[in-house]
Amino acid sequence: MIKQISVRELNDELSLGEIRLIDVREDDEVAICSVDKSTHVPMNKIPSSLDQFDKNTKYAIMCHSGVRSHNVCFYLHNQGFDVVNVQGGIHEWAQVIDKTMKMY
Numbered sequence: 001m002i003k004q005i006s007v008r009e010l011n012d013e014l015s016l017g018e019i020r021l022i023d024v025r026e027d028d029e030v031a032i033c034s035v036d037k038s039t040h041v042p043m044n045k046i047p048s049s050l051d052q053f054d055k056n057t058k059y060a061i062m063c064h065s066g067v068r069s070h071n072v073c074f075y076l077h078n079q080g081f082d083v084v085n086v087q088g089g090i091h092e093w094a095q096v097i098d099k100t101m102k103m104y
Contacts, residue, residue, distance in 0.1 A: 002074055002084075002085050003073075005019075007088060007092045010093075013060070021059075022040075022059055022060070023040045023041070024042060024062065025040075025063050025064055025090070026042055033090060033094065033102045035098075043063070046076070053079075059076065059082065059083045059084070060083075060084050060085075061085055061086065063089045064089045065088060065089045065091050066085060066086065066087055066088055066089045066092075
């Protein structure tokens with residue numbers, strides 16, 4: 001079972017530097033809005049980007065609503081990485097954390 005994290009918990013952990021946020025949305029989605037502290041790695045590039053990940057780091061994986069990120073979490077978890085899925089994705093982030101963020 002993949003661990004989940006709320007956007008409030010994520011915001012707290014990002015502020016403390018306890019987690020690294022990976023945004024797996026497509027380029028055109030990231031052009032609309034993104035979280036400042038995120039690293040963009042599109043979902044389809046995750047397998048070829050494993051060298052960017054550290055097994056001693058905790059990662060939060062975010063997409064638009066949480067479905068793609070859940071799939072990425074499943075993959076990364078099976079590769080031995082510490083990952084959590086961001087519940088509700090960037091849509092939830094925009095509704096709860098950054099209400100000025102453009103939504104789509």
